[in-house]
Amino acid sequence: xxxxxxxxxxxxxxxxxxxxxxxxxxxxxxxxxxxxxxxxxxxxxxxxxxxxxxxxxxxxxxxxxxxxxxxxxxxxxxxxxxxxxxxxxxxxxxxxxxxxxxxxxxxxxxxxxxxxxxxxxxxxxxxxxxxxxxxxxxxxxxxxxxxxxxxxxxxxxxxxxxxxxxxxxxxxxxxxxxxxxxxxxxxxxxxxxxxxxxxxxxxxxxxxxxxxxxxxxxx
Amino acid sequence: xxxxxxxxxxxxxxxxxxxxxxxxxxxxxxxxxxxxxxxxxxxxxxxxxxxxxxxxxxxxxxxxxxxxxxxxxxxxxxxxxxxxxxxxxxxxxxxxxxxxxxxxxxxxxxxxxxxxxxxxxxxxxxxxxxxxxxxxxxxxxxxxxxxxxxxxxxxxxxxxxxxxxxxxxxxxxxxxxxxxxxxxxxxxxxxxxxxxxxxxxxxxxxxxxxxxxxxxxxx
DNA sequence: CCTACCGATCGGTAGG
DNA sequence: CCTACCGATCGGTAGG
Numbered sequence: 178x179x180x181x182x183x184x185x186x187x188x189x190x191x192x193x194x195x196x197x198x199x200x201x202x203x204x205x206x207x208x209x210x211x212x213x214x215x216x217x218x219x220x221x222x223x224x225x226x227x228x229x230x231x232x233x234x235x236x237x238x239x240x241x242x243x244x245x246x247x248x249x250x251x252x253x254x255x256x257x258x259x260x261x262x263x264x265x266x267x268x269x270x271x272x273x274x275x276x277x278x279x280x281x282x283x284x285x286x287x288x289x290x291x292x293x294x295x296x297x298x299x300x301x302x303x304x305x306x307x308x309x310x311x312x313x314x315x316x317x318x319x320x321x322x323x324x325x326x327x328x329x330x331x332x333x334x335x336x337x338x339x340x341x342x343x344x345x346x347x348x349x350x351x352x353x354x355x356x357x358x359x360x361x362x363x364x365x366x367x368x369x370x371x372x373x374x375x376x377x378x379x380x381x382x383x384x385x386x387x388x389x390x391x392x393x394x395x396x
Numbered sequence: 397x398x399x400x401x402x403x404x405x406x407x408x409x410x411x412x413x414x415x416x417x418x419x420x421x422x423x424x425x426x427x428x429x430x431x432x433x434x435x436x437x438x439x440x441x442x443x444x445x446x447x448x449x450x451x452x453x454x455x456x457x458x459x460x461x462x463x464x465x466x467x468x469x470x471x472x473x474x475x476x477x478x479x480x481x482x483x484x485x486x487x488x489x490x491x492x493x494x495x496x497x498x499x500x501x502x503x504x505x506x507x508x509x510x511x512x513x514x515x516x517x518x519x520x521x522x523x524x525x526x527x528x529x530x531x532x533x534x535x536x537x538x539x540x541x542x543x544x545x546x547x548x549x550x551x552x553x554x555x556x557x558x559x560x561x562x563x564x565x566x567x568x569x570x571x572x573x574x575x576x577x578x579x580x581x582x583x584x585x586x587x588x589x590x591x592x593x594x595x596x597x598x599x600x601x602x603x604x605x606x607x608x609x610x611x612x613x614x615x
Numbered sequence: 616c617c618t619a620c621c622g623a624t625c626g627g628t629a630g631g
Numbered sequence: 632c633c634t635a636c637c638g639a640t641c642g643g644t645a646g647g
Contacts, residue, residue, distance in 0.1 A: 194632095208513075209513055210429070210431075210509070210513075212429075212431055212432055213431055213513065213514070215624080215625065215626085216625085216626065216627085217624085217625085217626095225632075225633095226632075226633060226634080227626085227627090228627080228628080228629095228632085228633075228634085228635095229632050229633075231626095231627070231628080232632070236626075236627075237626065237627090284505070284509070286503070286505030286506065286509075286570065287505065287506075287509055290429070290503070290505075290506055294427075294428055294429075294432065295432070320608075323608070327610065328609060328610060329608045329609060329610060330608060330609070330610045334610070335599075335602050335603075335606070336603075336608055336610075337599065337603070337608070342608060345568060345603065348567050348568055348570065349564060349567055349568060351505065351567065380554075380556065383554050384554075384555075384556070384564065384604075384607070385603075385607060385608060386607045386608055386609045387554070387607040387609055388603070388604060388605045388606040388607030389539075389542070389548045389549060389555055389556070389561060389604060389605055390547060390548060390549070390605045390606055391546060391547060391548060391549045391553070391555075392611075413616095434640080434641065434642085435641085435642065435643085436640085436641085436642095444616075444617095445616075445617060445618085446642085446643090447616085447617075447618085447619095447643080447644080447645095448616050448617075450642095450643070450644080451616070455642075455643075456642065456643090
């Protein structure tokens with residue numbers, strides 16, 4: 178039954194093309210921002226003409242929403258797997274950092290800026306909720322554990338609530354990623370000093386948990 | 397001598413107009429980013445026509461450079477005054493946070509993104525140096541003091557070098573500023589919890605220095 | 616500092 | 632999935 182196969186093949190091709198568009202758009206949007214990436218750039222990078230995009234997405238904004246939805250949903254699944262692991266708060270935070278540094282190119286700041294300034298208000302709200310539920314909430318739940326265990330300072334003893342800790346945590350990560358890289362740069366960058374993702378994860382988590390001040394136990 | 401006065405007046409008016417343009421452009425560029433702000437928007441907000449801008453600046457990029465140059469130079473002067481004060485490392489960091497939260501709307505992430513992606517390579521390099529010298533270096537010098545005094549962990553004992561500390565410090569600040577604000581937002585934001593700049597400054601510096609983990613001295 | 620205008624590029628549509 | 636094309640807007644220029 179060649180017709181049936183053909184039909185399936187076409188349907189699969191169409192789905193594959195859609196995936197190609199989303200992946201390509203993700204790479205471009207995350208690097209340059211929503212406005213700076215034209216629909217023609219995306220189409221060219223996919224080997225399509227620009228109007229072809231409008232077969233899969235009603236407009237540029239819908240494509241952007243699809244990109245963020247897939248990105249955040251995937252990240253959420255990974256974070257929730259880590260959060261449920263039977264590990265200490267410290268270790269789970271390290272695993273989260275390693276995952277986020279390793280896989281996504283998330284410039285969270287750029288993403289939030291685009292959500293707030295380039296999209297329609299309804300979409301803004303929806304993506305903000307997605308961001309909260311997919312990225313902030315899983316991370317906050319680890320800090321929540323730390324607070325319950327008495328490991329972390331509560332807000333009345335110089336600490337912060339779990340959600341604020343999660344924001345702070347994310348902000349420390351995104352700066353690592355957005356660090357400028359010049360060949361002639363004589364100034365230190367973490368990427369050059371602490372080579373592996375694992376070492377960077379260790380470092381970020383240690384600073385957030387224990388701070389920069391030398392403690393009495395240190396030699 | 398009315399002619400002399402008129403001449404001076406014209407010169408002063410021209411300078412004043414230039415300043416108006418720079419201040420207006422600063423506000424818009426820092427909020428929406430380089431590409432999202434059109435030269436017509438800037439001109440309108442100044443009560444001018446768009447071509448009038450080109451009497452004061454050769455192109456949009458030069459206006460952006462002027463904005464960043466004035467902004468960073470002003471900030472640098474303030475930071476260096478704080479750095480030279482006869483105060484502890486902790487207190488000077490607190491003063492820096494308070495200054496940066498209070499005066500500039502710096503979304504450092506947006507600024508660095510624009511520098512890296514929207515401008516010509518030569519200008520990129522120049523602004524990157526300005527950023528390093530004007531913002532990173534003064535802050536790093538305080539961390540340098542902390543390292544010399546043995547207050548802070550050095551890189552061999554779980555700490556970081558002074559420049560990395562300065563980047564981390566800035567990244568923790570910029571997230572505070574770029575936090576999304578929705579009226580219906582049920583989730584905690586630092587801005588709502590810790591009202592004054594002073595309290596926020598205290599909090600950020602304490603976390604960066606002492607970490608989130610409860611220490612033995614805490615009750 | 617204005618009016619008038621330019622070439623380029625944008626997101627999106629028509630029609631097949 | 633293509634060609635052809637649209638109105639709008641962009642940064643910048645001419646000429647006064």
